[in-house]
Amino acid sequence: MKSVLAVLTVVAAIIVLWYAACIPMNIKGVLVEVERAGAEVQPPSAKDRRDMGEFGLALNNSFVIPATWEQDRPRLPAPHQVATELWNTTVGKKITSKRSLIYHGWVTLSATLLGFAIGTGLGILLAVGIVHSKVMDMSVMPWAIVSQTIPIIALAPMIIVVLYSVGVQGIIPKAVISAYLSFFPVVVGMVKGLRSPDHMQLDLLRTYNASKSQGFWKLRLPASMPYLFASLKIGIAASLVGAIVGELPTGAVAGLGARLLAGSYYGQTVQIWSALFAAAILAACLVGLLGLIERMVLKRMGMAS
């Protein structure tokens, strides 16, 4: 109960700070607007205003403060503007509309899920190979670990363009990026998980005269589940980032990344913020869903803490 209260307080504090930050961020633009509309502004000359600090301007012209939360193209949109835009572009628009965030979100989500499925599948396969073959372990594993320290996302624009030049476009290039971003975390986590049974447990199976495959299915795989889910959560977040970044170089056709890019081209800040929040909500839902599945699976397996 106390922690819910604490979280709510922090969230409320963030929103208050956000509203407060809108004033200095937007005041100069608002002053220009109200002056054009014929209102008295202190100080009157534009040159003096340019040299003044934002806070001084806000104090001198306190009557425009409400306007800083209602601007059309603010530098920092107020929370309610973002919320309204989110509502209008999800519930207020038809799903087939090009302005519907659900449409764009689905474009991104489908690439994310496809890539995530491919990346996770291949990652698990490679991990199984690494655990069972010493050669693969010694040759591949160091590279898999090193690959986590390098920004492989830099490959994204090239993959898009190269696949485009061989005639592949649409969902596949984005899915490829998502796949390789989720691939390495899954490999590393899964290898750790498949190795997690200790000597006692492995010895027990040996006394049962269990074959290698029985040992895998009955001990190693179940024991790896907590590790698998931990890396799946990292992997899906990485996949989503991959799909969003993969949408950037295609010239902003569809998807959340395209909304971000189009918004930054045309100075539509409210659009950028709502796309950003849509991406955040999507990520939170995906991670939350995996957490739910994790809890159900682990409970069913009797491993829940």
Place this chain on the structure above:
Amino acid sequence: MMLVVLAFLVWIAGWWLNTRLAEGPQAGTRAVQLLVPVIFGVTILIVWELVVRGLEVPLVILPPPSMIAERFGSSMPILWADFSQTFLKGALSGYVMGCGAAFLMAIAVDRYEFLRLGLLPVGNFVAALPIVGTAPILVMWFGFDWQSKAAVVVVMVFFPVLVNTVAGLRETTAMQRDLMETYAASYWQSFFKLRLPAAMPFIFNGLKISTTLALIGAIVAEFFGSPTVGMGFRISTSVGQLALDMVWAEILVAALAGSLFYGCVAMIEKTVTFWHPSQRG
């Protein structure tokens, strides 16, 4: 076609060599453990080179490694300028600011129970979000130069370091804290002599995660607008010109910078947390 067959043979030979090494009597030694991945990497490079030349893959799809190396050697000045713009100015300054701010915030969060209860769930939540998406906003606010890249990096590294540091500061046991109490240690004395050292493995965990995030942030932020220099800028424009050897050279720079950065932080960790079981082994 000969080259492709040769590539196949090289692959078999490399694999055979590695199998012999990995299953041989020397498999446990350090030299072999280093040698095997190196052989694997070199084999892949040779196979890549031979297959690309053998099948005459067009340069706009995949350049051979020799061309990339050549490009890397001949465009050193450009690559260095990009490196210093993106890494030294953007990523590194943002990394220092972000980690510093997160560290100070973590001390405050640790001091006040209410803040910890409220901020940690929010921090955990934010750490899983696609924060690179803030890049277009921050580029709009801070301009095209390195300041906006540093700002993106600050936002990206803040939460992982915060969450890890807070977890680390709670690492001491009640016994240890009681001991400090019996010594009549003040808050800051027990902080610097007990809790901060105990938190170091966790802090470095966050710092190591953040090295990669910092580079990703700085590079992706440049896709949204940058001066005509920088790794992300060079990648996106070279892709547009289909100069893929340049793109690969830039990726090589990013890979080297990323692993060196990580290596440096890991080295510092080794000297600071020499007492920890994971470092003594």
